[in-house]
Amino acid sequence: MKTAIVYASVHHGNTKKIIDEIAKTNDVELIDATQTVEKDLSEYDLIGFASGVYGGKFHRSVLKFASVNLTDNKNVFLICTYGGRPVFKSIEQVIAYKHDIIVGRFSCKGF
Template sequence: MRCLVIYQSVHHGNTEKIAKEIAKCLDADLKRVDEINKKDLTEYDLIGFGSGIYFLKHHKSLLEFVENLPKMNKKAFIFSTRGLGCYKFYHRALRKKLIEKGFKIVGEFSCKGYDTYGILKLIGGINKGRPNEQDLEKARKFAMRMKKVG
């Protein structure tokens, strides 16, 4: 099974840490959104899509990338890092776009990440040290589940 993990990590490297752990466990190729050609996706059986959460959804570059994909009959998983809240809600926009493009969502993962956006900067941010080793272990366990369903 060929796997690809596509991610966007902007501020603190939170999502990149998670993406690297997932890719390592899946023996997957790892690419930032700006490094991937959408034609390359045809080579993969399972594709992961992830970023930090910004204004209640995934990064706009990831959403735009998915929006411009052709219809595909592929398995996919979604992941994210976030400051606060429930990831199921935050994943909604990306999940909807992937399903519209023909992807079958086989799993979702999220963990807290260091966040200094807006007013949080004034207090030194929240979730310092996250993702931590426990978060990385949860990401590895998630990846092992994806390996079984992929």
């Protein structure tokens, strides 16, 4: 199964720490949404979106990346780190619009 995780980790690096641990034991391509604007995701069987929570939303670069690059009917999982509470609604709206399937969510306190 070909897997990618699209992420933004810009404040304290907590999200990057989590996805780096995932990548140590899984064959996964990490895509930094703050550096990569476009990428063909059609070849991936499973796509993760990972971000800290900024103003009650996923980082804008992850939301934009998903809006531009996510194709229909993909299996998707979500990861968020947060200071207050986990928030998935912003990315879930993009996923619903693209008709993708959320197969899992993970969240934990950040800094």
